[in-house]
Structure formats: C-alpha cells, structure tokens
Amino acid sequence: MRKILLLVGLVLALGVTVFGQGYDEMPADALVYPIGVAGTAYENVELGVRGGTLYVPNIEDPRGWNNHTAHETSTTWFTYRMHKGLMALDHITGAIVVDLAKSYEISEDGLVITFHMREGLKWSDGEPLTADDVVFSYVDVVLNEDVDCNSRDSQILPDGTFPVCEKIDDYTVQYTLSTIYRPVLNAIGVNLMPKHKLAQYVHKLNPDVPAGTFNETWTLDMPLEELVGCGPYIVTDYQPNVSVTMERNPYYYAYDPAGTQLPYYDKVVNQIVANQDVSMLKFRNGEVDVYGMRPEDIAILLPEGPAKGFTTMITDKARTGTTWIMPNQDIGLPDDTNAEKRALYRNVEFREAIAHLLDKDTMVQNVLNGLGTAQWTSESIPSPFYAGRDEYGGPITDNNAVVFEYDPALAQSKLDAIGVVDADGDGWRDLPSGEPFSIELNTNDNTLRVAYCLIMQDDFRAAGLNANFQVVDFNTLVGKLFGQTGDFIMLGLTGGDEPNSGKNVYTSCGSLHAYRYSACEEPDEIDQRIDELYDLGANTFDLGAAFDYYVEAQQLLSAQLGYIYLCQPTYLYVYYDYVGNAGLASPTSSPHGDNGLLTELCFDRRLL
Amino acid sequence: MMKRNGLRALGLATCVVVLISAIGFAVELYDVVANESVPEISKAAGINLVSDYLATHTAEELADLAINGATPGIRLAADRALFEANGGLVPYVALDQDTLYAMAAAGDQDAADAWVFNARASYKRPELAEAAIADSKVVTIEVSLGRLLGGLYGPGSPLGMKAKEELLRLVVNGESLGLRVAAATALTTYWISESAFTIPQVERAIRANSGINPELALAHQDVLAYLYGLE
Numbered sequence: 101m102r103k104i105l106l107l108v109g110l111v112l113a114l115g116v117t118v119f120g121q122g123y124d125e126m127p128a129d130a131l132v133y134p135i136g137v138a139g140t141a142y143e144n145v146e147l148g149v150r151g152g153t154l155y156v157p158n159i160e161d162p163r164g165w166n167n168h169t170a171h172e173t174s175t176t177w178f179t180y181r182m183h184k185g186l187m188a189l190d191h192i193t194g195a196i197v198v199d200l201a202k203s204y205e206i207s208e209d210g211l212v213i214t215f216h217m218r219e220g221l222k223w224s225d226g227e228p229l230t231a232d233d234v235v236f237s238y239v240d241v242v243l244n245e246d247v248d249c250n251s252r253d254s255q256i257l258p259d260g261t262f263p264v265c266e267k268i269d270d271y272t273v274q275y276t277l278s279t280i281y282r283p284v285l286n287a288i289g290v291n292l293m294p295k296h297k298l299a300q301y302v303h304k305l306n307p308d309v310p311a312g313t314f315n316e317t318w319t320l321d322m323p324l325e326e327l328v329g330c331g332p333y334i335v336t337d338y339q340p341n342v343s344v345t346m347e348r349n350p351y352y353y354a355y356d357p358a359g360t361q362l363p364y365y366d367k368v369v370n371q372i373v374a375n376q377d378v379s380m381l382k383f384r385n386g387e388v389d390v391y392g393m394r395p396e397d398i399a400i401l402l403p404e405g406p407a408k409g410f411t412t413m414i415t416d417k418a419r420t421g422t423t424w425i426m427p428n429q430d431i432g433l434p435d436d437t438n439a440e441k442r443a444l445y446r447n448v449e450f451r452e453a454i455a456h457l458l459d460k461d462t463m464v465q466n467v468l469n470g471l472g473t474a475q476w477t478s479e480s481i482p483s484p485f486y487a488g489r490d491e492y493g494g495p496i497t498d499n500n501a502v503v504f505e506y507d508p509a510l511a512q513s514k515l516d517a518i519g520v521v522d523a524d525g526d527g528w529r530d531l532p533s534g535e536p537f538s539i540e541l542n543t544n545d546n547t548l549r550v551a552y553c554l555i556m557q558d559d560f561r562a563a564g565l566n567a568n569f570q571v572v573d574f575n576t577l578v579g580k581l582f583g584q585t586g587d588f589i590m591l592g593l594t595g596g597d598e599p600n601s602g603k604n605v606y607t608s609c610g611s612l613h614a615y616r617y618s619a620c621e622e623p624d625e626i627d628q629r630i631d632e633l634y635d636l637g638a639n640t641f642d643l644g645a646a647f648d649y650y651v652e653a654q655q656l657l658s659a660q661l662g663y664i665y666l667c668q669p670t671y672l673y674v675y676y677d678y679v680g681n682a683g684l685a686s687p688t689s690s691p692h693g694d695n696g697l698l699t700e701l702c703f704d705r706r707l708l
Numbered sequence: 709m710m711k712r713n714g715l716r717a718l719g720l721a722t723c724v725v726v727l728i729s730a731i732g733f734a735v736e737l738y739d740v741v742a743n744e745s746v747p748e749i750s751k752a753a754g755i756n757l758v759s760d761y762l763a764t765h766t767a768e769e770l771a772d773l774a775i776n777g778a779t780p781g782i783r784l785a786a787d788r789a790l791f792e793a794n795g796g797l798v799p800y801v802a803l804d805q806d807t808l809y810a811m812a813a814a815g816d817q818d819a820a821d822a823w824v825f826n827a828r829a830s831y832k833r834p835e836l837a838e839a840a841i842a843d844s845k846v847v848t849i850e851v852s853l854g855r856l857l858g859g860l861y862g863p864g865s866p867l868g869m870k871a872k873e874e875l876l877r878l879v880v881n882g883e884s885l886g887l888r889v890a891a892a893t894a895l896t897t898y899w900i901s902e903s904a905f906t907i908p909q910v911e912r913a914i915r916a917n918s919g920i921n922p923e924l925a926l927a928h929q930d931v932l933a934y935l936y937g938l939e
Contacts, residue, residue, distance in 0.1 A: 377825070381797050396829040398866070399837070399859030403893050406901040407934045414866055469832045470866030 122350030122361065129202050129218035131354040133362070135701070141192040147356055148364040148680050148703025155388045156697070157379035158370040161340055165327055166318040167291050168241050168249045177370070180291065181346060181699065182329030186215050186234065187289025191698050192684065194597050195484040195493030196286050196643070200229070200330065206641045210280035213288070217271040222351040223294050225328045231267040236295035238265045238288065240302050241314065248315045254287040263288055280639045282646060283600040294328045332363040332700040344370040354700065364703035389679050390697055393672040395471050401674055413673040417686050418473045418481035423592040424663035425458070425556065427451060429616040430584040440531050449518050451661035455504035456511035457559045463667050467551040471672065475665035476501050477654040478606055480595030482686070485647055487654035492647035500651055502658035512563050528566040538566040543590040544574040552666055553590050581614045599650045600638045606657055607631045615662035630656055678705045737936060741781035748914045748929035754781030755933040761789035797822055812848045820848035824856055834860045834868030841886030854886035858893020863901055872898050879924045892927035899931045907935045
C-alpha cells in the first residue's frame, strides 16, 4: 500500500512538473474577471479559448529575472508577468483593485490596512502562496536596505517612515501606517516573490551569504527551471538577442466567468529586435502579432491591413503626460523688474485671453497629423482621477471640462477690457500704462514643441500681441523655468495615474510650481484651496471622495490657467485580427510599461 | 463506439475534401499564372503562389525564374519568394540612404521601398508626400512614395482621406505616376475593406483596363490577389 502511495505521489509530482497541470478545480478564492458581463468594464472583452502562441516584439534583451532589482522595462515586461501583488491597477479602467488580496479593510483611524489574501493559491512550482511570502517580499526584500530595490522610495510616508507589515495568520497581513496616506495603498501591494526559493539569498535571513547576494540572484545565467512566480506566465527559454519564451503558470489564479483558467495563450514569445523599424517590418511580415505603432507607420500600415487581416487602431485615447504653455507670473520678481508685466500675467483675465488664442484643433491637425487630442486639465487623460470622468475610473465624458475655446475675437475683447491695447498706433498692443509690451516665447529644440510655438506665435501676433518665438537649449529653458527668469515657456510633463505624484507641480510650495513660485509665500485663497484638496485627496482611502477632491483641484487649476494645456498625442496600436481582445490595448491598460496589451486576456481566434 | 468511429470518418472525410479543394485551387492558380495573358491577372495569381514557390524551389531556381519565368505572374512569384528568402525588407533598411537611392535609380523597387520606409517620418502629411512625388526623379521612388501617399488617401486615414469618386478620377487622370499609384493604393484599400467585388467582376475590370489605365488595373490586381487568397 505504501509503495502504491509513493507511486501515486511520484506520478502526481511528475504531472505537475512535466505536464504543468495545475489546480484540480478552480480555487474557491480564484480571481474571476467579469469578461463579457454587461454593466462592467469588461463588458466588451471576449471570452477566449486556451492554446496557441502569441508573438510580440521587444527592442531590448532583459537584464535579469529579479522583479525587485529590475530597473528597466525590458526586464519588467517579463517580471511583471511572472509576479503579482496584493493590489493592482485594473486592466481596463486603471483603477486600483484587489489582486492577490481578495479584500482589504482600513481601520477607522485610517492607520491600519488589513489584507485578506486569496486562500489555497500556489506558486508555479506548486508550493503554497501565503502571508509569509507577503512579509518576505515587503519587509525582507523591498524595505531591506541591503536590496537594490526600485520601489522602496514609493513606500515612504509623508513623515519619512515606512508602513509596518506583519503577518496575522497564513492568509492575513496587516500594514500599520504612522499617518493616513492613500497613495501608499497601491505601493504596498508590491509584487510577491517566493520566500521558499529566495530567502536563502537574503543576508538578514541567512547570514551565511554576504550582504547584497539577493541583488545577484535570478540573473540571466540562472537555470530557468528554478524560476518560480505567481503571475500568468513564467519564463522558460531565453536566447540572447533572439527571443524570450514565457509559458503559462499552471497555478495562475485568474479565471474567466466560464471557468477557464487564464491566461488563454499557452505561450508568449518575445522576439528581440534591433529597433522599432524592425519590429514594424516583422509585423508586416506576420512574424509578430502586435506592434505599438508610431505616427510615421500609419501611411504604410493602413492600406495593408484589410488585405493582410490586421487592424490599425487609431484611437482617440490620449497618452499620459501633459503639454502646456506658461506665462511666468513671477517675471522680474528676482531682480525687481517688470512689475507691470508681472501684474498683467497675474491677471487671470489676461491668461484667459491667451487661452482663447490657443488653436488646439490646428495643433492636432498640423503638428500631430490628426493623431492627438486637446487637453484641458492637469491630470493625464488615462488616469482614473482625470476630471473628464464622472466617477473614479469611469468612462470619459468630459462633462466636467473647463474649456477655453479657440476664439480670437473673444481674446481680443478680453485684452481690450484689461487695457492691453495699441496705445501708440504701432500695430502692437501695449501694457495698460502705454509702455510697449512684447512676449518672448521659448521652448527647446523639439520638433513638436517648436511647431506648437510657431502656431501660437502666429495667433498671438494676429491678435496684436508682439510675440517672438525663440528656441533655447533644454538646460537654458529649465534654468529659466526654475529661476523665474522666463517669460512665456512651452514645455511638457510626464504623467501617471496618481494625482498625488503631481503635488510638487500644483501645490503652492511645489518644486515645479514654476508658473508662480511666489505662491509658496503668498498663497491666495485658490492656492490654499488647491493645497488643501491635494492633502484631502491623499489623506482618504475613499477613492470616490479622493476623486471628488481631485476633480475640484483640476477645475480650479484649469480655470486659473497657471499651466495652460495644449494637446497630447493619441495612442496607436496595430494587431492581427486573429488575436482576440488585442483591440482592448490602451494606455490605461499599461500600468507596468507593457505597451498596453492585455496579454493574459488575449487569445487566438483561430482556435475557436 | 460506432458513433465515435462514424464521427472520426466524417472528420477525416471533411479534412480530405478541404485538402482536395485547397490543392484544387492551388492547381487553378498555377494554371492562371502560367496561361493567363493579362499580366495583372497573372500577377494576382502569382502573389498567392509566393509561399508555394518558397517551399518548392531553391534560391538558384527562384533567381532564374524571377528573370526568365514565362509569365509576369511566375516572375513575380519567384521574385517575391526570393525577396522573402533573403529576409524581406530588413536587410535593405539597414543600408544607408545614398546606397538605397542609387539602387533604386538602377531600377530596384525594393531598394526604393526601403528608401521611402527609412524616410517616412518626413512624409506624415499628404502635401509633403505629394511634393516629394512632384520632385522625384526616380521612377521606383515615385512608385514607393505613391504607395505611401495611398495610405494617407485611403479609408481610416486621420489626414488626407479622399472619397472613392475623387480617387477614381485621380487613378486615371493623375498628373504623375506617383499620384496615380497613390489613388490605386487607396482604392484597393476601400474595395477590400468593403468586400466590393467578386472575382469575375474584378477579372472583367482588369481586362477592360489592362494596358489602357494601368494604375486602375493595378488597383484591381491587388483586390484580385486578395480574393484569390480567400479561396
């Protein structure tokens, strides 16, 4: 009998390791995406079938397989598919949602967050996934000074402390904060790494290994069969400069409503190519199934799509980030000059006139070749906190937009009303005192920005404003920005999904509050309210309430026109029609630099 | 058990029928490519035989057929098979623009395609491509620029999309080869995406225009190649 049991055990073990079979049945706590369920964000996602191989291009080789020491997207493309965390950003909406946690609760004082993990889950090697792995990943890896970890900084609370993470039981962990700080909710849900495989490489847990050993683990030369993860795929083959192959994790915990375990594709093969042009050519040849198209590719790909069976996705979805023009409201302040010009720039009616002179439609057509969208607010359009949504993570309606339409006549009447008129008859508007007035418009040597500025210069001049555009080198431009010495500056900022990361830009004492640094010492009522709203937004775990605070802040900022927003390029993608759900690729589904493809929901239609 | 065997037999029979019909159509294409006197129809068949040629001919055979093949379709099939065997456009785009230009000027259409591919960021707007066509002194480059411009004229283009009626005028009366090729490219895109024609209709249109309105025949040739590929 004992021999029979041993034999059965051996067969089961072989079944797991050789044939990759996972759970006998769907775990009770499995994550089920509401694919195709009406009324959910996944309503338009299609139920797929398992099987097939997805081919995607990748520009660079990865540099390792260690999730927490990876610094580059060429590596995280793989590690983020091998590892998941307690929390995640939703594939479709970008909203923060539970992932390996099935629920969480926050204490009344907002200082204790308790996560309840999905029970009965396993790592890809069949070992149980428990709270020990959470504590290991957070305390022994992410917060460990001995580990060269990129995500440690995002764990720091406003008072400089870190959340304290403790295991309550096998499936419950608790984080205690010194202060309420909503943005940490996403940060503490770090990707989990397996304690049973990696604890031996952490010096504080195993003094036999030297400090820093963890940084040298899971490098490219490791035996790949040693890799263990909890994400949808595990790397199984790497050919330098050629390809990386990932195969499904037999113990992945996500399912579709039909009970099919995800991911749908058996394999994802990343073909490593020299550059984006080669990616594009491989796509045209059918060697890869998807491609993050660029504007210059459209004329070539559009006509080929119908015959070759691929879809060229030219969306109206904006990329993250902002582009703006900024009248320096502190002009002349450092050397006590330009008092009248400064007063003019601080007059919101003047800035409204400027806003009405911004021909964003022409900018989109002429500069972005029709592949852009006008921006009106400080938050990136893909963010779930974007004020053009009616609720956190909801669809974009732009019902709340504060828009200044292109209206040169209105702009001129506003300029007339504040006394900016042509007093001396030379054809240019003067300051209200009658002194000559000119605008120096600067940006750096960036093709798009220069093109924007030329359009603005023309419109300003047509309205009687003596605007002179000059390109300056980037460092000079930044010097003007930070040194309060610029006049009108045109630049852009990167963006993300978390408004709090823009706090240094929009609150009165922010290091990038460049349109009026003096607001730090002399905040007006609106500045004070914006500061308060940013604090309120960060100090509540109620996402709906936080959304409302950030909407109010965005509306105030937009009405105040400190930074006056221009346009943003739209998101482009192209995919063969046999890749199901590839059409869902979008900037909001790209929380981890994976170019927007929902890999774990894609499937091969040819198998239907 | 009987039922299962019956299903297996049915499945096998279906596979055989599908295989026979696929072989049958390939045979028809070989017939068309070898015997069709209208070059565009021959080429449309040839485009669909590239994979077959690649699998069944050596590089030497392909090189010979690409030059000495009996019909335009055979020469095209061999030429495209050889092109694919050599890595497609990838090795071309790695060459510098001066080299590609010289090759294009000597009549190498692939070199012209690569030259335009490498320079495509300069032609994101229709008027820029139109100006380049007007200035072009090399026929192969003008054709490549025309294809690029066709992408901007065609359906779904964010800039420069033209109506079919205008394209139909342009494909016949366009003042330059590049503009007529652009119109042909855009028309092909329209017709394929709209499933506008059947094979007999396209064949008739080609016979009516071959040698008379070559770019209009070219537009139909590409639609026919697509339709042949669906069979």
